[in-house]
Amino acid sequence: MPTAKTPTTKTLREGSARKRAAILSAARELFLADGFERSSVDAVAARAEVSKRTVYDYFGDKQTLLRAVVDAVGQSLITTIRHTLDDTLTGLTEDADLEDALVTFSMRIATDMLGSAEYATLQRLVRVESGHLPHQGYNSMADTPDEALAERFAALAAAGLLDVPDPRLAADQFIALTFGVALDRLGSANAAEDTRVRPLVVEGVRTFLRAYRTMQG
Template sequence: MPTTKTPTTKTLRAGSAHKRAAILSAARELFLADGFDRTSVDAVAARAKVSKRTVYDYFGDKRTLLQAVVDAIGQSMISIIRRTLDDTLTDLTEAAGLEDALVAFSTRIATDMLGSAEYATLRRLVRAESGHLPHQDYNSMADTPDEAIAERFAAIAAAGLLDVPDPRLAADQFIALTFGVALDRLGSANAAEDPRVRPLIVAGVRTFLRAYRTA
């Protein structure tokens, strides 16, 4: 079996945010176009308009650079989730508006995040280059989206609109019932492009509310 190299542990430069972003952008484009094995650090440096030494100083090695690309996309996905939570599930005071708010949140996540080119890029990179990431099931977002939703459900419960003894469990079940169902059944969750997505989300939200809405 081929050996798996461990990403570098050398101390890396924080460096210029502009150069770092340029390197990540160049690496992302090349990893997608040519794959990890055929992408050289020289090519990344040339596309980013920096020296090869700068790439090594900022990221250490090519494997760490790939992980940084995946992590950067994951962080952008987390930002979408937090922004959507703030836009749709903040300061709720009336039980009557809860269903519409949860449907709006789920629909926007399904379309703006799961239906985005960024998410498609993340899935493609992780699927194609899993052998070069820290482990086969590497997830740059980890539990952050679930925890962010759980925190918001706890706040809604504190306002008296939900009864959620275990907010994290409620978040996991909500995800499974809404855009999770759309992904599993349709392979996509873009409500703007597929009219079958929204009815699945609405049904999932109503099922969730039957379990968790306060009496």
């Protein structure tokens, strides 16, 4: 397996947002279609309709460009998660609404995120091009989704709906009980394509609530 090189440390240009987006889009398409090794900076520049020098000025080298592509996809997925949290788990005040809200959140994530082209792209790039990323299993999303969910659980605890002494642990356990079970058992958590996902999610939410619902629930 190839060993990842140390990314460039030269000072990079911020440049225009339009050119940066065009380069990232072109690189993503080429890395997916042809692979990292066979995708040249010349080809990226041509597809993005910029000069080769512009690609180097903005990203330094091809390895840094790959990492930027992976990071951009990860940030897009994080945005989806935060929007879904805002749509489904904000402003809850009644215990009776909690189970439905958690199931709705989980099903939205399973379709809007885990069933999305962005998620498939991230998984493929990380799996296939791991030798060119900073370390094995490089994950541009890191702990952000778990932390965002933990923040929401802390808010639900403040509202008296959950008893979560450790919100981050509760978030990790919620993910394991819902998406994690579906991924382990089915190899996918794409609820849009597999009707077996929803029953697993519903039971996971109920198991979570048996552990974390406040006594008055």
